Amino acid sequence: MNKALNITIALFKNSLRNTGERKGYMSNLMGIFISGLVFGVMFVFFTLQSGPIMHLLGLTAEFLAMVFFAAQIVVLLFGTILMVSAMFFSKDAEFLLSLPVPSATVFLAKLLYVYISELVLSGFMVLTSGVTYGIVCVFGPLYYILLIPAILLVPMIPLVLSSLISIPLVFVISFFKNKGALTVIILIALFGVGMYYYFKFFSNIGGSDGMAFPLEEYSRAIGYLLPDIALARIVTLTSEGYASDVLMVLLFSAGLLAVSTLVSIFTFKRGVSAQLEQTKVSSSGKIEYTENSVLKTLIVKDAKEIIGNPGLAFYCLFQLVIAPIIIVFYNSMLFKSMPEGADPWVGFSISVIMLFLLVIGMNYTALTTISREGKNFYIMKSLPLPLSVHLKAKLILADAITLAGIVISIATMLILIPQLIIDIALFFLFCVIFGIGYNRFLVFIDAKYPKLDWENIVMALKNSRNSLLSMGVCMLIGVVFFTGYLLINILAIDKVLFFTLFWAFFLILAIALNYFFTRLLYNNFEKLVNQIE
Amino acid sequence: MADIYEVSRKEREERANYFLEKFNLKDAANSPIKTYSHGMRQKICIIGALIHNPRLWILDEPMTGLDPQSSHILKQQMREHCDKGNTVFFSSHILEVVEKICDRVGIIDKGRLVAVGTIEELKSRGDSSLEEFFLKLTSGEGNE
Known part of the structure; x- marks a missing residue:
C-alpha cells in the first residue's frame, strides 16, 4: 500500500507542478x-x-x-x-x-x-x-x-x-x-x-x-x-x-x-x-505510397492524433452523441409530464441550452488546437509551413465537428418539435454562424493559454481554465437567448413582431461575434504561437 | 513529411525505397511507428528528414541509438552527400566519428565556440588525436 x-x-x-507561470496558474x-x-x-x-x-x-x-x-x-x-x-x-x-x-x-x-x-x-x-x-x-x-x-x-x-x-x-x-x-x-x-x-x-x-x-x-x-x-x-x-x-x-x-x-x-x-x-502488421504486403495536399495531410494527421488517444477522442466527439440524447429525453419527459396541448417552445428552449453548452461551448477539438501538440509542439513550429496553414487545417477539423454536432442536434429537434420548423431553421443558421466564430475564440484562448507539458492530456483538460471559460461564455450567451425566447413566449402580445426582432438581433449578434472572434484570432495567432517556447 | 515538403509521388517512392533498403527497414515499413524500437525510430526520423532531398542536412546526434551497421550506412550517406557538393552540419560526442568523416570541426565549450578548423589544422598543435585536443581545450589549456 x-x-x-x-x-x-x-x-x-x-500533474500539478507549477511551471513557473504564476499569472496562468492564478x-x-x-x-x-x-x-x-x-x-x-x-x-x-x-x-x-x-x-x-x-x-x-x-x-x-x-x-x-x-x-x-x-x-x-x-x-x-x-x-x-x-x-x-x-x-x-x-x-x-x-x-x-x-x-x-x-x-x-x-x-x-x-x-x-x-x-x-x-x-x-x-x-x-x-x-x-x-x-x-x-x-x-x-x-x-x-x-x-x-x-x-x-x-x-x-x-x-x-x-x-x-x-x-x-x-x-x-x-x-x-x-x-x-x-x-x-x-x-x-x-x-x-x-x-x-x-x-x-x-x-x-x-x-x-x-x-x-x-x-x-x-x-x-x-x-x-x-x-x-x-x-x-x-x-x-x-x-x-x-x-x-x-x-x-x-x-x-x-x-x-x-x-x-x-x-x-x-x-x-x-x-x-x-x-x-x-x-x-500488433505488427504482416510485412508481406507491398508498400503503398499516396500523395495528398499539405492541408489534407495536416487535417488527417490531427484527426489521427485525436482518434489515437481515446480519452481525447471521447472529449472531442462525445458531444455528437450526448446532445441529441439529452434533447430527446428532456423533450420526452416534458411531453409525458405536461398536460395535452403544452407549448413545444419549452422543449425548444431546453434543447437550445443543450446545444449551446454541449456542442458549441464544449468543442474540445478547437479548445486543444495547440495544447494537444504537447511536447511535439516544436515540430509544428519547425516545419517549413506558414502558421496560417496550420491554423487553417486545425480550424477545418474543429468546424467539421461543430457542424456535425449542430446538424445532428438540429435534426433531432426537427423530429421532436416539427411545429417550430421556422424557429429551428433560424436557430440552425444562428448556430452555424456563431459556432464557427466561437471556434475561433476557443483557438485564440488555447493559443494564449496553452497547456503543452502534459503526460495525460485528459488530466490537462479536466478543470482547466480554458474549458471552464469556454463553457461559461457560451452558457451566458445561451441563457440570454433562452431568457429572451422564454419571455417573448410568456409575455409578448404581438409575438410576430417580437420574434422578428428577436431573431434579427441574434443573427446580427452571431455575425458580429463571428467577425470579432475571427479578427481576434487572425490578428494574434502568429504572435501568440511564436511566443510559446 | 513527403506531403509537407510537396515531394512528388514518384520521387518519394524512389527515395523512401532507397533509404528503407539501406537502413534495413523495408520489412517494418507497413508497421505502425509505435511498434518500432528506439533505433528504428531514429532511422525513420532520418528518412523523414531526408525524403525531400535537402541540400543542407542539420542533424543533432544522428548516430545515437543506431546499431553499428546503420551508423556506418549513415556516415556513408553523409559523406556521399558532401561529395556531391552539399553540406552536412551535425553535432556529435563521438570524436572518433567526427575525426574520420568531417571536413571541418567546431568545438563548443560551455556555449562558446572555442575552436574551428579542419582536422589537420586543429591537430597541428601536436595533438595525436582530436580527442586529446578537445580534452586539452576544454580543460582550460590552449583556448583560442
Missing part, C-alpha cells in the same frame, strides 16, 4: 473558483426546490440517495474516460510498469489517482447539496459528521465499476488492430447506453397520469440503488437496520475493489503493454 501511495503522490506532483484557480460558484448555486437551487418536499413526503433518505446517484453517474461517465486514459494511454505507463513493483500496485496507484481527481467534483456536488439539505431539513450535527465518509465513499463504487469494465475491455481490444479507434467507439457507445438508461430511469419514475411524484414508484426505483440508499439511510439516521446497511455499503465498496484488484493482476499489465506495442 505504501508503494501505491508513493506512486500516487508522484503522479499528482507531476487565473486558472480563479476560473475554477468562479465555475464552482456557478455550479454550487445550481446545486443549492435544485436542493431547495426538491429536498424539503421529499423530506416532508417521507422520502428523506431517497433524496440523498438520488444526490449520491447523480454524483456517481458523473463520476462513472467522465471518470471512466480519465481511468482508461490514465491507466492505458498515459505516457508514464511504460515507466511505471518497469518499476520493481507488482502491476496490481501500479493499478491501485492509478485508481487512487483517478479517485482523488474525481472526488473533487463528486465531493463538491454531494457537499453542496448535502449541506443545503441538512440545513433546510434541520438535521442534527451527526448528519454532517456522517456526510464526510459518505462523500469519500460515493465516487468509489462507480470508479471500481468502471475499472471492472475498462480493464477487461482494453485487454480484449489489445488483440485487435486500430486499438485507439476501437476504444473510442466502444467508450462512446457505452457512454450513450449509460446516458440512455440514466434518463430512462428518471423518465420512468413519472407516473402515466402525469403525477410529478408517484411516491411508491419513486421509492421503489431509488431502492434499486442498494449501496446509495443504504448509505443515505445511515447518513440521515433513518435506517431500520444499521448493521445490514453498513454491510451493504462495505460489500459494494470493498468487495468491488477486491474483485477489480484481482482482475487487474491478470489483465492490467497485458492491456497496458498491448497499447504500447500494437
Whole structure:
C-alpha cells in the first residue's frame, strides 16, 4: 500500500507542478473558483426546490440517495474516460510498469489517482447539496459528521465499476488492430447506453397520469440503488437496520475493489503493454505510397492524433452523441409530464441550452488546437509551413465537428418539435454562424493559454481554465437567448413582431461575434504561437 | 513529411525505397511507428528528414541509438552527400566519428565556440588525436 501511495503522490506532483507561470496558474484557480460558484448555486437551487418536499413526503433518505446517484453517474461517465486514459494511454505507463513493483500496485496507484481527481467534483456536488439539505431539513450535527465518509465513499463504487469494465475491455481490444479507434467507439457507445438508461430511469419514475411524484414508484426505483440508499439511510439516521446497511455499503465498496484488484493482476499489465506495442502488421504486403495536399495531410494527421488517444477522442466527439440524447429525453419527459396541448417552445428552449453548452461551448477539438501538440509542439513550429496553414487545417477539423454536432442536434429537434420548423431553421443558421466564430475564440484562448507539458492530456483538460471559460461564455450567451425566447413566449402580445426582432438581433449578434472572434484570432495567432517556447 | 515538403509521388517512392533498403527497414515499413524500437525510430526520423532531398542536412546526434551497421550506412550517406557538393552540419560526442568523416570541426565549450578548423589544422598543435585536443581545450589549456 505504501508503494501505491508513493506512486500516487508522484503522479499528482507531476500533474500539478507549477511551471513557473504564476499569472496562468492564478487565473486558472480563479476560473475554477468562479465555475464552482456557478455550479454550487445550481446545486443549492435544485436542493431547495426538491429536498424539503421529499423530506416532508417521507422520502428523506431517497433524496440523498438520488444526490449520491447523480454524483456517481458523473463520476462513472467522465471518470471512466480519465481511468482508461490514465491507466492505458498515459505516457508514464511504460515507466511505471518497469518499476520493481507488482502491476496490481501500479493499478491501485492509478485508481487512487483517478479517485482523488474525481472526488473533487463528486465531493463538491454531494457537499453542496448535502449541506443545503441538512440545513433546510434541520438535521442534527451527526448528519454532517456522517456526510464526510459518505462523500469519500460515493465516487468509489462507480470508479471500481468502471475499472471492472475498462480493464477487461482494453485487454480484449489489445488483440485487435486500430486499438485507439476501437476504444473510442466502444467508450462512446457505452457512454450513450449509460446516458440512455440514466434518463430512462428518471423518465420512468413519472407516473402515466402525469403525477410529478408517484411516491411508491419513486421509492421503489431509488431502492434499486442498494449501496446509495443504504448509505443515505445511515447518513440521515433513518435506517431500520444499521448493521445490514453498513454491510451493504462495505460489500459494494470493498468487495468491488477486491474483485477489480484481482482482475487487474491478470489483465492490467497485458492491456497496458498491448497499447504500447500494437500488433505488427504482416510485412508481406507491398508498400503503398499516396500523395495528398499539405492541408489534407495536416487535417488527417490531427484527426489521427485525436482518434489515437481515446480519452481525447471521447472529449472531442462525445458531444455528437450526448446532445441529441439529452434533447430527446428532456423533450420526452416534458411531453409525458405536461398536460395535452403544452407549448413545444419549452422543449425548444431546453434543447437550445443543450446545444449551446454541449456542442458549441464544449468543442474540445478547437479548445486543444495547440495544447494537444504537447511536447511535439516544436515540430509544428519547425516545419517549413506558414502558421496560417496550420491554423487553417486545425480550424477545418474543429468546424467539421461543430457542424456535425449542430446538424445532428438540429435534426433531432426537427423530429421532436416539427411545429417550430421556422424557429429551428433560424436557430440552425444562428448556430452555424456563431459556432464557427466561437471556434475561433476557443483557438485564440488555447493559443494564449496553452497547456503543452502534459503526460495525460485528459488530466490537462479536466478543470482547466480554458474549458471552464469556454463553457461559461457560451452558457451566458445561451441563457440570454433562452431568457429572451422564454419571455417573448410568456409575455409578448404581438409575438410576430417580437420574434422578428428577436431573431434579427441574434443573427446580427452571431455575425458580429463571428467577425470579432475571427479578427481576434487572425490578428494574434502568429504572435501568440511564436511566443510559446 | 513527403506531403509537407510537396515531394512528388514518384520521387518519394524512389527515395523512401532507397533509404528503407539501406537502413534495413523495408520489412517494418507497413508497421505502425509505435511498434518500432528506439533505433528504428531514429532511422525513420532520418528518412523523414531526408525524403525531400535537402541540400543542407542539420542533424543533432544522428548516430545515437543506431546499431553499428546503420551508423556506418549513415556516415556513408553523409559523406556521399558532401561529395556531391552539399553540406552536412551535425553535432556529435563521438570524436572518433567526427575525426574520420568531417571536413571541418567546431568545438563548443560551455556555449562558446572555442575552436574551428579542419582536422589537420586543429591537430597541428601536436595533438595525436582530436580527442586529446578537445580534452586539452576544454580543460582550460590552449583556448583560442
